[in-house]
Amino acid sequence: MLITGQDSRQIWSQAREAGVGGVLLKPFTDSTLLDCVNAVLHPQAAHEGPLLPQEAAWQVPERFRGRRILLAEDNPVNQEVVVELLRESGLLVDTADDGRQAVDMALAGDYALILMDVQMPVLDGLAAAREIRQRLGDGVPIVAMTANAFAEDRAACIEAGMNDHLPKPVDPQRLFRTLLRWLGGVPAQAAADNTRY
Template sequence: MVVDDNQTNCAMLQKQLKAWNLEPYIVNSGVEALRIINQNRQLGIAFDLAILDMQMPGMNGLELAELIRQLPSCAHIKLVMASSHYANQWPEEIKNTFDYCLRKPLRQSILREVLSGILQGPKFSKAEHAAQDAQQQRALLQIEQEKKQASLKRILVVEDNTVNQMVAVKLLQKFGYQSQVAHNGKEGVEAFNAESFDLILMDCQMPIMDGYVATATIRQSHAKQIPIIGLTANAMEGDREKCLQSGMNDYLSKPIDIEKLKEILAKWA
């Protein structure tokens, strides 16, 4: 179970957990989480793990965890705190209540390692917890350094799907980039002609004007040869060649893999 009032965070976690062959239940409040736990108990289903956000309206993550610990149906559940609220160290009451604590923004590699350890083995020792916490601190420091380097970069996101727009903007913000959204290829070309950008994320399949035509139109101008990264949901053989033939520099398949997006941005932006 993932309990977080931020829809974008939930969507990202849901995709990651499904990719790791886990079955995520997404809820947006502590009250809803308790209702779902009770509903599943009546069906004879128990949760193995819950990832709880700390800062939520009505009931925070610690309060929810303390209630979950009192439920007989959750005697074996593993609890993970995910929060950006505590910058330096976790309060003792949180460390005593949760099996593990993770700082946001969540690093995909660290999250996978932690969940694998929790679900497959015994509770982490204090030494292992401290080592992982130090690793998170180093990773967060690296993120902050990368954000400083990226803060002046502007990226145009050309995408017609509202959810995909939200995810892309959120990820770019997380990496420290500024972004602007265009809802189709025609709007993308107009935005490119009107303003200055350092990179374009271009969806390939859009109404009015698709990404291939939009890219070719941009390439026909004598403006700066801006890097254009194609976004395709098909992931079919030949997609990369089609993107490159239209004038794109590279491409990403959807749903977007966070680490691959980061690599693409580092390479081209």
């Protein structure tokens, strides 16, 4: 795993050619470190690159295109990959770099769905989800994105008011299956009650 302060396509390309399993940009947070270590330890689950537009576009039916998604993610690499996947599918994406920003944007915006990293600076994803639920109710689905995939981690997400859980690194197929489930208008509480992992 390469740790560097330089974020450039050349560094990423040279690292890949040298057989480096992951690149961690400085300064890094607990979340970005955990994401990078997880990607190195589980390369079979890591996404090698963004889907081509024609591959991603078919994933989201026409009726869902143009819906606005809030992505709360402090890791710039994860943020870039997920944003590209969603935008190629015709979804509109706003990004928040920490939990406090996510809450403020959720209260000010009209989002069809929120993708929430659990480990973020300023305010973590669990606390952010709780505050959104307290202030907005169950109207908007919140899907956790986290490298912590144990049953107790999933239970904590549901307890905080989240509706579903995506493990990291995010698998594009699973991401789109989850999006279609929640963009389809499943009532928040009923869906949370029926969530099975």
